[in-house]
Amino acid sequence: MARLLSLLRTQAFRIVLIYVVMFAVSVSAIVAFTYWNTARALNSQTDQIIEAEITGLSEQYQRQGLRGLTDVIVGRSVRGGQGLYLLADEQRRPIAGNLDAWPPLKTHRSSFIEFAYERRIGGQLETRFARGKLFTLVGGFQLLVARDVHERYLIQRLYTRTLPWTVALMLLVGLVGGGVLSRNMLARLDTINRTSREIMAGDLSRRVPVRAARDEFDTLAANLNQMLDRIERLMRGMREVTDSVAHDLRSPLNRLRNRLETLQRHFEGEDATAGEIDAAIAETDHLIATFNALLLIAEADAGTVREAMTMVDLGQVAEDVAELYGPLAEEKGVALTFQHNGVVNVTGNRRLISQAAANLLDNAIKYTPSGGGVSLAAAETPGGAELRVADTGPGIAETDRSRVVERFVRLEESRNSPGTGLGLSLVAAVARMHNALLLLEDNRPGLRAVLRFSRLRALPAE
Amino acid sequence: MRILVVEDDLEAQRYLVNGLKEAGHVVDDAGDGDIGLTLALSRPYDVAIIDRMLPKLDGLNVVAEMREHGNAVPVLFLSALSDVDDRVKGLKAGGDDYLTKPYAFVELLARLDALMRRRAPTSVKTRLQVGDLELDLLTRTAKRGHTAIDLQPREFRLLEYLMRHAGQVVTRTMLLESVWEYHFDPQTNVIDVHISRLRAKIDKGFETPLLHTVRGAGYMIRSRN
Numbered sequence: 271m272a273r274l275l276s277l278l279r280t281q282a283f284r285i286v287l288i289y290v291v292m293f294a295v296s297v298s299a300i301v302a303f304t305y306w307n308t309a310r311a312l313n314s315q316t317d318q319i320i321e322a323e324i325t326g327l328s329e330q331y332q333r334q335g336l337r338g339l340t341d342v343i344v345g346r347s348v349r350g351g352q353g354l355y356l357l358a359d360e361q362r363r364p365i366a367g368n369l370d371a372w373p374p375l376k377t378h379r380s381s382f383i384e385f386a387y388e389r390r391i392g393g394q395l396e397t398r399f400a401r402g403k404l405f406t407l408v409g410g411f412q413l414l415v416a417r418d419v420h421e422r423y424l425i426q427r428l429y430t431r432t433l434p435w436t437v438a439l440m441l442l443v444g445l446v447g448g449g450v451l452s453r454n455m456l457a458r459l460d461t462i463n464r465t466s467r468e469i470m471a472g473d474l475s476r477r478v479p480v481r482a483a484r485d486e487f488d489t490l491a492a493n494l495n496q497m498l499d500r501i502e503r504l505m506r507g508m509r510e511v512t513d514s515v516a517h518d519l520r521s522p523l524n525r526l527r528n529r530l531e532t533l534q535r536h537f538e539g540e541d542a543t544a545g546e547i548d549a550a551i552a553e554t555d556h557l558i559a560t561f562n563a564l565l566l567i568a569e570a571d572a573g574t575v576r577e578a579m580t581m582v583d584l585g586q587v588a589e590d591v592a593e594l595y596g597p598l599a600e601e602k603g604v605a606l607t608f609q610h611n612g613v614v615n616v617t618g619n620r621r622l623i624s625q626a627a628a629n630l631l632d633n634a635i636k637y638t639p640s641g642g643g644v645s646l647a648a649a650e651t652p653g654g655a656e657l658r659v660a661d662t663g664p665g666i667a668e669t670d671r672s673r674v675v676e677r678f679v680r681l682e683e684s685r686n687s688p689g690t691g692l693g694l695s696l697v698a699a700v701a702r703m704h705n706a707l708l709l710l711e712d713n714r715p716g717l718r719a720v721l722r723f724s725r726l727r728a729l730p731a732e
Numbered sequence: 733m734r735i736l737v738v739e740d741d742l743e744a745q746r747y748l749v750n751g752l753k754e755a756g757h758v759v760d761d762a763g764d765g766d767i768g769l770t771l772a773l774s775r776p777y778d779v780a781i782i783d784r785m786l787p788k789l790d791g792l793n794v795v796a797e798m799r800e801h802g803n804a805v806p807v808l809f810l811s812a813l814s815d816v817d818d819r820v821k822g823l824k825a826g827g828d829d830y831l832t833k834p835y836a837f838v839e840l841l842a843r844l845d846a847l848m849r850r851r852a853p854t855s856v857k858t859r860l861q862v863g864d865l866e867l868d869l870l871t872r873t874a875k876r877g878h879t880a881i882d883l884q885p886r887e888f889r890l891l892e893y894l895m896r897h898a899g900q901v902v903t904r905t906m907l908l909e910s911v912w913e914y915h916f917d918p919q920t921n922v923i924d925v926h927i928s929r930l931r932a933k934i935d936k937g938f939e940t941p942l943l944h945t946v947r948g949a950g951y952m953i954r955s956r957n
Contacts, residue, residue, distance in 0.1 A: 517785065517812040521741050524834035528747035531837040534948070535754065548948070551836075558834055559917065593886060594912055597925040625916045632919045693919060 282452035290444025294437045305429050309422065316401050316417050317382055323353070323415050324405050331407050339407075340366045352418040354387070354400050360410040369414070373400075384419070399423040458487040462494065474502050512569055519561060527554050563692040570622060570699040582623055584614040584648035584657045584723075591627045592646050595635060603640035609647040614655045616723040618704045623657075623721075626700040629693040630659040630719045637663035638716070653722055654706075660718040671710040697721070733848060736780040737761045738768030738794065739810065740787055744833075748781065751837050765789025772798050777805050779847050781840075784811035784822060792825040799826040806847040810835070819915065838949035842901040849900065860895040863942055863955030865934060867895055874934070881933050886911065890930055894943070894953040903950035927951055 277283060331339040343355045347368035356367035364372065373385040384401045402416020465478045477498060478491040534547045592608040599606035616623075627646075634644045642662040649656050666674055675698040694708075701708040701721055709720040735757045739745040745761055752759045760775065762768035765786040772780055772794070780798075784791040795807050809822040809830045819830040828850070829843050860867040865876045872888055874881040883891065889911050894902055904923040908914045927943065935941045944952050 513813065520812040520833040521744065525741075525743050525747065527834045528744065528751070528837065532747060532751065535751075551948075554834075555836075562917075590912070594914070594918070594922055594926075597929050598920060598922050601925050621915055624914060628914075628916070628918050636920065 277449060277452055277456065280452040280456055282455040283448045286444060286448025286451055290441055290448065293444070294440050297440070298433060298437055301429070301433060305426070309426065312419075312422055313382075313401065316419060317403075320382070320401075320403050320415050320417060324403060324413070327413060327415065328405065328407060331411075336365075336409075336411065339413075343367055354402060354414075354416040354418060356414040358412045358414070360412070362412055365411070367414075369416075372414075385416075455487075462487075462491060469498065474498070474505065508568075512565060516565055520558075523554065523558055523561070527551065527558075530554060560692065563696055566622075567692065567696050567699040570696070570703040579617050579619060581615050582618045582620045584616055584623070584655055585610055585612065587620070587624050587627050588646050588648045588657060591624060591631050594628070595631050599635050599644060602635060602638075604635055604638045605643040606635070607643065607645045609645065609649075611647065611649045614648045614650050616655045616704070616706075618723070619700075622700045622703070626697040626721060627657060627659070629697050630657075630721075633693055634659050634661035634663070634717070634719070637661065639663065642716070651722075653724075655723040657721040657723075658718060659720075660713045660716060662713065662716040665712060665715060665717040666710060668712070674710070675708065733778040733844075734758045734760070734776065735844070736768070736771055736775075736777045736782075736805075738763075738765065738771075738780065738782045738786060738791070740764060740783060740785075748840075751841075755841060763787075765791065765794045769794045769797050772805065773801055773803060779844055780805050780807045781844070782807055782809055782827075784809050784813065784818070792821065795822075795826040806850060808840075808843055808847060836903075836949075838901065838946075839903045839905060842903045842906060842950060845900045846897055846902075846906070849897070860892065860898075862895050862898045862953055863940065865895070865942055865953075865955075867892060876934055876938060883930075883933065887926070887930055887933070890926060891934070891953075894951065897953075899952065899954045901946050901949045901952050906950070 327339060327342065330342050334341075340357060343357050343366045346353055347355055347366070354367075354369055356369040356372065357365045358372060359365060362372045364370075369387055373387050382401060382403050384399065386397050387400055388395050388397055390396070398418055398420040399422075400416040401419045402414055405413045405415065407413055462478050465476050468476045477495045480488050480491045480495065530547055530551045534544065534551065537543045537547060589608060589610060592606060596606055631644070631646060638644055638661040644659070644661045647656075647658045647660075649658070675694045697719075698708050700706075704723060706721050706723040709718075709722060711718040711720065733756075735752055737745060737748050737752070737759055739748060739761070740763055742763065745763070749759045749761050760771055760777075762771050766788045768780075768782060768786065769789060782791045782794055786794065789797075791809060791811075795809075798805070798807070806828040807826065809827040810833060811818060811822065811830065812833045822830045828847055831840060831843060858868070858870050860869065865874070867874050867888075869892070872885075874883050874888070874891065890907065893907065893910050904921065905917070907923050908918075927945075931941075931943045935943055940956055942953050942955060944954065946952050
């Protein structure tokens, strides 16, 4: 049933359906128009003959009186054929003609009328259709001149009876055809969709199969594959670049630190120089920390972090980080509370999520004055799995909130506190990498940072 | 101690070798994986420092070959690659520890020290003792002299790690890795606060302090003698 529904939802099926309906409507219109036109032409021909006969007969009546007219009518009636005549008196009692009885007439006199009459053909009584006109002669005699139009009537009936069936048949064939067509398309699209899902799940080496048919779908598949090749090449390139940048920058930084440390060992006694060397080493360490953070942000954004995604319990992550920072908060006089709401599993990189949580908590404690509070929680919400860090510090003005996650952005108030200015950027990069949202909200007072992991990701692929 | 250094960055190698020599070690050096492997298999070393990315024979392969030949010398990997995944690969290949460049020399020394000590045959200890501080690993209790010390589970693990490395410098990174299993640097030095709390519990009110801060390096637990 679901399969049928998905079939009905396809674009191919809809297009076929629309096309079939339009085709049916236009065919019906053409047939109806042709029929109407033909009927009109035939009728007008019949009407002309009838008018001519009435003119002739009324002239006959004027010249030769009732007797002459009766003779002519009897003569014509005997001839057979399509002509039908009936002459009657004022009370419509038949005088002459080949119609046995006055037909039931509904229309008023001057116009053409259509009626059914009975006729004996080869011993059988048959009801047939005729079209004629009623004419009142001087003296009150009624003259009905008509022609048999039974053939036309049969054709008309044939038209009106078969047309709906034809349309129905056309719709049926169209539906079946559309179904088959869209089923084929669906099968091809399914392959592409399945491959896309596998690729999104992380297997970038997958490719859409291309058939030998070289149709539009194969072109699409080939294009997609080329795009994937390119993406894979870029990813590999990005990874190589970060690797070589890492290697080429870390090596000289390493040598710099080594030299400073050697100096430090040799100058152990002299205070001023030793102090300068210590400061230089601290600067180097700061440089290294910034470099590492930048590299990690780049890797998280490029999706080239090598570690596999695993099931991570946000509750556990929060608890561990809270445990690590607990004493620090206590020493600062900040009340750190941790709310445990059971297991909150997400798919992700444990180290990066832990680091993101640590960065958020670090900031929260750093900016909360003594006597304030910081709360940490992991919870399942309708919007997704959430990791929340809320503090009662000064918060971030609404206008600055989107800015603080950018690299190296530090607000005026915090410019003098230690840090690389990359903490929140890293959290934002980790969020992007996990399809999660980093929300900075007003905690009234303070800041509430929420990492919200979308649950859509966790849906099993079909 | 005899130490093998396999590092292709010649300047880094020179500093490493000089530093280790100054620290009183005997050092052999190699500039690529082939020479490194030959040296490792032909001479007895107490510990080997091997760069992960080496010309000719990759660091991972050097260690894998060493282990295949039954060579059990502890290996410390040096690498410019910092991912946990790279670390796991290094440890899987037979490495015993993994240090990301750039590193502090004291960090390297502390880790080498820990590695060399690890080699010494360790009977399964159920009790650790430093001075009059005792740690019972079975009952998970601590006491100093006759005074019982109440420790949180994490404090117990911290103290246990320090006492297992008694007399050695233990760096903050080592503690973060071993006690908290975190492989990143927190922005603030949270370890210091944990240490000062632990110090308050084990040293406060006692005549001789056991837990010492080693300037620019880390911490060390040791008794006076």
